[in-house]
Amino acid sequence: MTAYILNLLVLISVYAILSTTLNFIIGYAGIFSLAHAVFFGIGGYTAALVAMHVTPEFFVAVPVAMAAAAVTSLLLALPALRVRGEYFVAASLGLQVLAVTLFSEWKSFTGGIGGVIGIPAVELFGYPVYKPWQFLLMSLICLTIIIVIIRTLVHTSFGRSLKAIRDSESAALASGKNITVIKTLSVVLSSALAAVAGALYAFYMSFINVQSFMLDTSVLVMAMVIIGGTATVSGPLLGAALLMLLPSALTYLSFLPQTEIGSIQQIVYGMAMVLLMIFRPGGIVSSHPGGSK
Amino acid sequence: MLFLQLLANGLQVGAIYALTAAGFSLIFGSTKIFHFAHGATFAIAAYLFHFALAGLGLHWTFAVAVSATSAVVFGVLLDRFMYAPIQRHEGSFFTVFVASFGIGIVVQNLLGSVFGRGFMSVATPLSNSVEVMPGLYLSPLNGLAIVSAIICFVALHFFLTHTFVGKGLRALSENPELVRTFGLSPRRLSTYAFALGSLLVVPGAIFTAAGTGINPAVGHHVMLISLAATIVGGIGSLRGAACAGLLIGVAENLAMWKLGTQWSEAITFAILFFFIIFKPSGFFGRATVS
Numbered sequence: 012m013t014a015y016i017l018n019l020l021v022l023i024s025v026y027a028i029l030s031t032t033l034n035f036i037i038g039y040a041g042i043f044s045l046a047h048a049v050f051f052g053i054g055g056y057t058a059a060l061v062a063m064h065v066t067p068e069f070f071v072a073v074p075v076a077m078a079a080a081a082v083t084s085l086l087l088a089l090p091a092l093r094v095r096g097e098y099f100v101a102a103s104l105g106l107q108v109l110a111v112t113l114f115s116e117w118k119s120f121t122g123g124i125g126g127v128i129g130i131p132a133v134e135l136f137g138y139p140v141y142k143p144w145q146f147l148l149m150s151l152i153c154l155t156i157i158i159v160i161i162r163t164l165v166h167t168s169f170g171r172s173l174k175a176i177r178d179s180e181s182a183a184l185a186s187g188k189n190i191t192v193i194k195t196l197s198v199v200l201s202s203a204l205a206a207v208a209g210a211l212y213a214f215y216m217s218f219i220n221v222q223s224f225m226l227d228t229s230v231l232v233m234a235m236v237i238i239g240g241t242a243t244v245s246g247p248l249l250g251a252a253l254l255m256l257l258p259s260a261l262t263y264l265s266f267l268p269q270t271e272i273g274s275i276q277q278i279v280y281g282m283a284m285v286l287l288m289i290f291r292p293g294g295i296v297s298s299h300p301g302g303s304k
Numbered sequence: 305m306l307f308l309q310l311l312a313n314g315l316q317v318g319a320i321y322a323l324t325a326a327g328f329s330l331i332f333g334s335t336k337i338f339h340f341a342h343g344a345t346f347a348i349a350a351y352l353f354h355f356a357l358a359g360l361g362l363h364w365t366f367a368v369a370v371s372a373t374s375a376v377v378f379g380v381l382l383d384r385f386m387y388a389p390i391q392r393h394e395g396s397f398f399t400v401f402v403a404s405f406g407i408g409i410v411v412q413n414l415l416g417s418v419f420g421r422g423f424m425s426v427a428t429p430l431s432n433s434v435e436v437m438p439g440l441y442l443s444p445l446n447g448l449a450i451v452s453a454i455i456c457f458v459a460l461h462f463f464l465t466h467t468f469v470g471k472g473l474r475a476l477s478e479n480p481e482l483v484r485t486f487g488l489s490p491r492r493l494s495t496y497a498f499a500l501g502s503l504l505v506v507p508g509a510i511f512t513a514a515g516t517g518i519n520p521a522v523g524h525h526v527m528l529i530s531l532a533a534t535i536v537g538g539i540g541s542l543r544g545a546a547c548a549g550l551l552i553g554v555a556e557n558l559a560m561w562k563l564g565t566q567w568s569e570a571i572t573f574a575i576l577f578f579f580i581i582f583k584p585s586g587f588f589g590r591a592t593v594s
Contacts, residue, residue: 043398090577094584096397097338097539101531102580105573108528112570230405237402274413281413284406289389292399 017143021215023255024150028157028208030235030247032201035161037233038242039170040197041177042091045229046103049087049110050080050202052224054209056120059127059219067131067139067214069149076210077203084202088195095180107226114221126220133214140214150211157204162244164200173197234280238287240294249296254280305439310557316446316515318553319453320508324526325533325549326460326542327504331379333540334477335494337387338397340404343527344411345502349375349509350518351415358426372506379502382407383495408523416520425517449511456507457546460500464542469496477540525569532576538586547587551575 029051036042057076065071090102114121121127132141133149140149164170172193175183184190213219231254239250258276261267267275291297328342353371356362362370386407390399433441464470475483476493483490508526512518530545533552537544555575556568563571579586 043401090580093581097401098535098580098584100401101535102577104528104531105577105580108573109570109577112566116566230409233402234406271417274417277413278410281406281409285386285403285410288399288403288406289386292390292393292396 014143017147019255019259021143021147021150023252024147024154025208025212025215026232026235026255027248027251028150028154028211029205029232030239030251031154031157031161031244032204032208033232034236034239034241034243034247035165035204036197036201037236039165039173039177040194041095042194042198043096043100043233044087044091044103044198045100045226045233046087046107046110047205047232048224048226048228049107050084050205051209051212051228051232052110052114052221053080053083054206055213055219055224056114056127056209057206058210059130059213060120062131062133062214063127063129067134068137069133069135069140072133072214073207073210076206080206080209081199081203084199085195087202088198091194091198092191104226107229111221111225114224121221124221126218126222127213128218130213130217130219132217146215150215153207153211157207158244158248160204169193169196231280234284237294238280238283240296243294243296246294246296250294305437307558307561308437308440310561311554312440312442312446314554314557315550316449316511316553317557318550319450320511320549321526321529321533321553322546322549323453323456324505324508325530325537325545326457327501328527328530329534329537329540329542329545330460330473330504331497331501332534333542334473334497335383335387335490337383337391337494338401338404339382339387339498339501340401340527340531341382341407341411342501342505342530343523343525344408345375345378345523346505346509346512346526347411347415347518347520347523348378349506350513350522351419353510354424354426354513354518355419364428368506368510371510372503375502375506375509376499379498380495383498387494388491408527412520412523419520421520423517423519424513426514428514443515445511445515449507449515452507452511456504460504460542463500469493473497473500528569529572532572535584536576536579536586538588541586541588544586544588 029047033044033047036044054076057079058072061072061075087103087106090099094102115124117123132139134140135149140146165173172183172188175186175188176190176193180190212223235250235254236247237250238253239248240246257279258272261272261275261279262269287294324342324346328339331337331339331342349371352374353367356367356370357364382404386403387400390403428445433443435441464474472483472488472493473496475486475488476490476497480490483493505526512522529552530549533548534545536552537546537548552572552575555571559568559571
């Protein structure tokens with residue numbers, strides 16, 4: 012039972028990192044990306060490769076994973092600079108679909124459909140971290156650091172420029188903001204931090220394959236952000252916890268057919284998205300209830 | 305010969321994509337609602353056609369009627385009970401998109417639970433392929449799909465240029481304010497747009513159910529394709545959406561000539577990605593709104 016709860020908590024904190032980093036670009040930069048799972052995946056695969064072929068040291072594998080995601084995220088920044096709204100959603104969808112094909116075809120990097128097996132336990136300064144509670148502590152610390160980084164950034168002039176661009180790009184441009192640099196930086200930062208979640212996930216599962224990095228994951232993370240509440244700190248955390256607890260909570264309702272749990276979970280969060288958008292578009296933790304942002 | 309075979313398949317698939325994309329483009333162009341659940345309409349129409357024909361054993365004309373009715377009812381219900389309340393409080397593009405996406409997820413999983421998650425297809429005498437030339441197999445369905453797409457487009461063109469509602473829809477896409485001043489209700493026109501747009505998925509849904517087969521995720525795939533076609537063709541241009549749908553269908557199939565099947569969707573999105581970066585307004589689009 013303890014093992015079960017610990018496992019759930021580790022997964023919640025990994026997804027909380029994803030939702031927090033996605034919220035950074037959705038909530039503050041107004042960039043609605045459906046490609047977040049791509050960077051989750053790149054982080055995971057890169058960390059796995061480094062751990063297997065170079066060193067399982069946390070402070071080597073994670074920075075390399077972040078760098079890899081940061082470089083690839085320029086592919087997402089490119090359309091984000093050109094277009095907004097529906098065009099960008101379509102472009103990020105395109106990137107996500109392309110990435111899934113690449114992940115399942117590029118066998119030397121990702122192991123194809125079979126995935127990467129036997130990722131060694133991560134080491135912190137040479138001490139292996141493999142007990143679940145140690146791992147939980149490590150991922151909670153990562154989550155806290157990431158929240159602090161994003162919170163701090165949002166309250167600096169960089170964060171204010173981001174919000175200005177979100178609300179009106181031409182007004183921000185008119186007041187002398189360098190939109191290209193600010194937008195690119197926010198995408199790069201969000202993707203690099205998402206790679207941390209990927210690395211943690213790869214080390215924790217010690218096996219990864221393309222199944223974890225498909226469009227479904229991007230949608231799930233986006234649902235976490237939206238159901239929790241965009242542009243807030245606690246919203247994405249709450250969203251991650253709720254959506255990760257949902258399948259386990261559903262398994263306790265014994266009258267539901269067990270084979271349909273996956274479907275029922277998706278139906279519940281799909282319905283939640285619809286109802287929230289009609290009645291409370293700001294999400295559960297809404298910064299301005301009833302508002303239309 | 306493989307080339308001709310792929311080209312023939314591509315034209316059939318392209319005709320289906322063109323119709324579905326035109327439906328999405330009609331709705332999006334006139335009402336500005338990013339109707340992501342358009343794919344769900346497609347899936348519902350396809351599954352109910354299958355159910356009426358194979359499950360209930362109805363004559364095919366009734367099956368088509370069931371499928372068309374369900375598509376129109378679903379589209380209009382969404383417009384009335386989901387999009388209208390959201391738009392009442394100035395819903396942003398994203399609010400609409402999320403709600404629409406949510407309903408797509410719900411429909412996909414409901415269909416999966418009710419009809420099963422595997423591939424299904426209805427065998428009809430029309431789906432049997434005949435070897436026309438050495439190495440080139442065609443079925444009557446190939447031709448029927450293309451012919452019905454052409455008929456639908458001619459009818460749609462006539463409707464939009466010669467009827468009062470059609471002209472109203474075109475006016476709505478140009479200037480909603482003026483439509484209101486003129487005394488027409490944008491809300492009522494929006495219902496027409498949804499009914500008509502949803503009706504346009506029906507031929508595609510039927511030919512897919514009778515041809516390559518359907519699974520609950522088909523709506524998702526179709527939606528991605530029509531979204532790509534709408535943008536590549538230029539938002540608000542039916543002609544553009546139709547041409548782009550055809551182009552994507554052909555490109556997807558010709559890609560199999562050199563690459564594996566798993567790349568076909570990637571090809572579509574590579575096309576879309578480049579259009580968004582280099583020419584966001586598409587083939588026939590007006591100047592892009594940023």
